[in-house]
Amino acid sequence: MADTAHPSSASSALQLLHGPAPPPGPESRPAPQERTPPPTAPPPSPRSPQESALTVLFAASVVPQERRILTAIPGPRSQQLMARKKSVVADGVATALPIFAASAGGGILEDVDGNRLIDLGSGLGVTVVGNAAEAVVRRLSAQATRFTHTAFSVTPYEGYIEVCEALAELTPGDHAKKSALFNSGAEAVENAVKIARAYTKRQAVVVFDHGYHGRTNLTMALTAKNMPYKHGFGPFAPEVYRVPVAYGYRWPTGAENAGPEAAAQAIDQISKQVGAENVAAIIIEPVLGEGGVIEPAKGFLPAIRQFAADNGIVFVADEIQSGFCRTGQWFACEDEGIVPDLITTAKGIxxxxxxAAVTGCAEIMDAAHAGGLGGTYGGNPVACAGALGAIETMKEFDLNARAKRIEAIMKARLGAMAEKFDIIGDVRGRGAMIAIELVKDRATKEPNPEGASALAAACHQKGALVLVTGTYGNVLRLLPPLVIGEDLLNEGLDVLHEALDGHV
Structure with missing residues (x-):
């Protein structure tokens, strides 16, 4: 950020760290006392220069980085807005947390009633670099003063090209790559299917149990879970086939066997029930997000990737949730050395x-005819400027390393909770994409969706935003911004621990 002045003196840093004074008025409950790290927390480590810089640049300058509960959740202003929402917004547009945002930054979301919640959801995994990140705001503001839209298919602009150049650099593989830009993850997946069909001249698409790929008609067909995504919206697009995924925690013969056994089953089903020669694309999330933060057991992805390569099938890595540093690597498929033919991205980009984007082998990407890809708003110039700012931030502050540090903290804390609370059946995930699966009985592994909902509600009341997910609705998913401070992250985990204490 050569054109941005960084605070250099201690006094300047402190001034930024404290941020604006909180609004006047008494709190409805005592302020929390200074927190002592619980014995389950990892030993404290010295602050790195990057940690200090991020604290100044993100955490403090946007909204004070402290949990604060002034009202019940939701507060009176949020309740008023919810009543207005009910009168004019379709009921199908539901909200997980009944508060309305006023500002956000670092690891804090402040609502319209002045409550500050620790953000462990990142707006469904989007705000990897935090809300209102300096480079994002700087670049998009500059672009917005020049022009906000031309339609790239009518009058192109450099920002679109710059984003595609960055994607060619960052995505796995050293082969020639090209990209096309869109508005949402579902659009990206739809267009990946179009490209694969154009390239292979085949129709069938193979997806996996517990997968999620979007809410358009085609991507609903690709998505496994019925409620709330698909129920009542059929019929769906044809030529979609679903096969098993290596869900280690629930694999019948044990997690250690899940990788090779699930791969063998999937390949057998594709070969015998679809015919490899009919398959245009195999689409999989390297870490399945909405399905419950499922990491396919080791060996599964390489086997499926090799099967695709051996049979001329386009292998598509859906990295919409797991991409852009979320798992501690630029893309989650890198964990096992997977180089996909196509990769779809959105959320953190x-x-x-x-x-959103589809990026891949230039030969495959060029299979679609001229005019066959695109859309009025795809690759909007302001969004492209934001992407360049986000990528600048990821590189400058090594957010892959920060994701790994977040993983170390969360897994240590959650592992200790699992030893204490039998409701936790599994702790899993990578980087800042971590989850606990809740069960009624560890022996039977019966899902406990009621427990997940109760714990999430308790966390919300105490000032931590967590998400419920999973095919069975029994998984608590933690997706903090990668710029969250370690003290704040630990405090959010304290809230979860207190919620478990009170509800188990």
């Missing part, structure tokens, strides 16, 4: 702005 643009610092909160709507942008």
């Amino acid at each position: 643009a610092g909160g702005l709507p942008l």
Whole structure:
């Protein structure tokens, strides 16, 4: 950020760290006392220069980085807005947390009633670089003063090309790559299917149990879970076939066997029930997000990737949730050395702005005819500027390393909780994409969706935003911004521990 002045003196840093004074008025409950790290927390480590810089640049300058509960959740202002929402917004547009945002940054979301919640959801995994990240705001503001839209298919602009150049650099593989930009993850997946069909001249698409790929008609067909995504919306697009995934925790013969056994089953089903020669694309999330933060057991992805290569099938890695440093690597498929033919991205790509992409082998990407890809708003210039700012931030502050540090903290804390609370059946995930699966009985592994909902509600009341997910609705998913401070992260985990204490 050569054109940005960084605070250099201790006094300047402290001034930024404290941020604006909180609004006047007494709190409805005593302020929390200074927190002592619980014995389950990892030993404290010295602050790195990067940690200090991020604290100044993100955490403090946007909203004070402290949990604060002034009202019940939701507060009176949020309740008023919810009543207005009910009168004019379709009931199908539901909200997980009944508060309305006023500001957000670092690891804090402040609502319209002045409550500050620790953000362990990142707006469904989007705000990897935090809300209102300096480079994102700087770049998109500059672009917005020049022009906000031309339609790239009518009058192109450099920002679109710059984003595609960055994607060619960052995505796995050293082969020639090209990209096309869209507005949402579902659009990206739809267009990946179009490209694969154009390239292979085949129709069938193979997806996996517990997978999620979007809410359009085709991507609903690709998605496994019925409620709330698919129920009542059929019939769905044809030529979609679903096969097993290596869900280690629930694999009948044990997690250690899940990788090779699930791969063998999937390949057998594709070969015998679909015919490999009919398959245009195999689409999989390297870490299945909405399905419950499922990491396919080791060996599964390489086997499926090799099967695709051996049979001329386009292998598509859906990295919409797991991409852009979320798992401690630029893309989660890198964990096992997977180089996909096509990779779909969205969420973390643009610092909160709507942008998505399909990136892949130039030969495959060029299979679609001229005019066959695109859309009015795809690759909007302001969103492209935001993406360049987000990527600048990821590189400058090594957010892959920060994701790994977040993983170390969360897994240590959650592992200790699992030893204490039998409701936790599994702790899993990578980087800042971590989850606990809740069960009624560890022996039977019966899912406990009621427990997940109760714990999430308790966390919300105590000031931590967590998400419920999974095919069975029994998984608590933690997706903090990668710029969250370690003290704040630990405090959020304290809230979860207190919720478990009170509800188990």
